[in-house]
Amino acid sequence: MLVATTNRDKIREIRSLLAGAPVEIVTLDAFPGVVAPEETGRTFDENARAKALYYSAATGELTVAEDSGLEIDTLGGAPGVESARFGGADASYPRKFALIYDALRAKRMDRSPARFVCALALARDGRILFDTRGTVEGEIAPEPKGNGGFGYDPIFFYPPYQQTLAEAGDRKAAVSHRGEAFRALRTFLESFRPLRPT
DSSP states (O other): OEEOOOOHHHHHHHHHHTTTOSSOOEEGGGOTTOOOOOOOOSSHHHHHHHHHHHHHHHHOSOEEEEEEEEEEGGGTTOBGGGGGGTTOTTOOHHHHHHHHHHHHHHTTOSOOEEEEEEEEEEEETTEEEEEEEEEEEEEEOSSOOOSSSOTTGGGEEETTTTEETTTOGGGHHHHOHHHHHHHHHHHHHHHOOOOSOO
16 A cells, blocks of 8 residues: 655654554655645545545555645634645745744734644545544644654644643554554555555
8 A cells, every 4th residue: 555645753643543453565766756636625635535536556565645734713713724835835834833932923823722633545546545634733832842753743742641732652542643544544455455456
């Protein structure tokens, strides 16, 4: 099964979540000639499905793709589907954090309800075989904290743990948006026998 992302942190997390599942995981490194599609969907779900269908057609492989990001209520759901590109394609995450805090301060807020969203789709032969979405609710922390995780984890405060996901260590996977989505995929893979064409 092709995991259609070039994000090394995501690949590492996904491999851990799918360890022991009845598939052999391959990455886009095995298909150097395949170029990334433009992500034009207006929702995480649209982007996940489009990427799964595109990469499956381009490689001939059973393909899982996901689209994920951070939604901040006070900012109208931003950065949302633009999470990876927020502040510009080359913006560092500290720069993205600074822009988010500037935007919150402009609204006279230093915190806001927020959630991580992960939409996932599995495709083969021009069809979506399975799709799902995982979410985790929390809030924007007053300041970045923690050296674990990746992406926006240092500014995402998870109230049940009383810490950011970047501080949560191994406990992150139990509650994360990506953990929820890929555990559902794992259940599907374990019950869906005709994974390979006859």
